[in-house]
Amino acid sequence: MFWGAFSFDKKGPCHVWEKETAEEKRERKADLDARNSLIEKANKQKWEKEQRKWLRDWKKVHGRAPGGVRKVWKHNEKTGAFVVKNGRGGINWYRYQKRILIEKLLPFARECQKDRPDTIVQEDNTPAHKSHYQGEIYNLWKIMKMLWPGNSPDLNAIEKAWFWMKKETTRRGPTSDRKKLRARWEKCWADLPQSKIQEWIAAIPDHIQEIIRLEGGNEYKEGRKKGQEKVAIY
Structure with a gap:
């Protein structure tokens, strides 16, 4: 899997994703354990405060304490912990944050801000991109990220790069050799x-403008150039 970033004025870094190694997984666990140990006390205090308010409101409405088993504190994603969910692979929020945001994308965005102070970052809604954990990193770097509407790949210029690069890297035929493929890209x-x-x-x-003209309808053809618009018939 390939990642890259660019602006109108300059081309940024790229990255080729490899499978997460056992050592990387151990490092991730140690890092998240350390992060969670620093915030658990504050998160628990916040949770307890919310529970006390909920209990007061319940008694005010019902005139009695609620029945059933009381909730027990658990430090998980819902209560503010840093959690990476197990899946079938892919790029989780932690790997994206560490390898891309902190090491490549945000430094590139800051470099762009030297010439264009109003630079903002545009990303799609891939789970690793839109994870709520990423917002804190953007805030720390003081860089804005564009709100992204779903199902609108043609409004992100980087999508054109993937089609172009796929064509260029297979001109002499495709390859299944990972090293050669990485070198080509x-x-x-x-x-x-x-x-x-x-x-x-x-x-x-x-x-x-074409999407606005079609009011977001499915008649819109991604990649259609100006002058090749499709007319909607009602």
């Missing part, structure tokens, strides 16, 4: 012309 990213990036970005306003 990294070289392709390095060779990606800034003029091509600017072309993709410059097309976004036309896509936006």
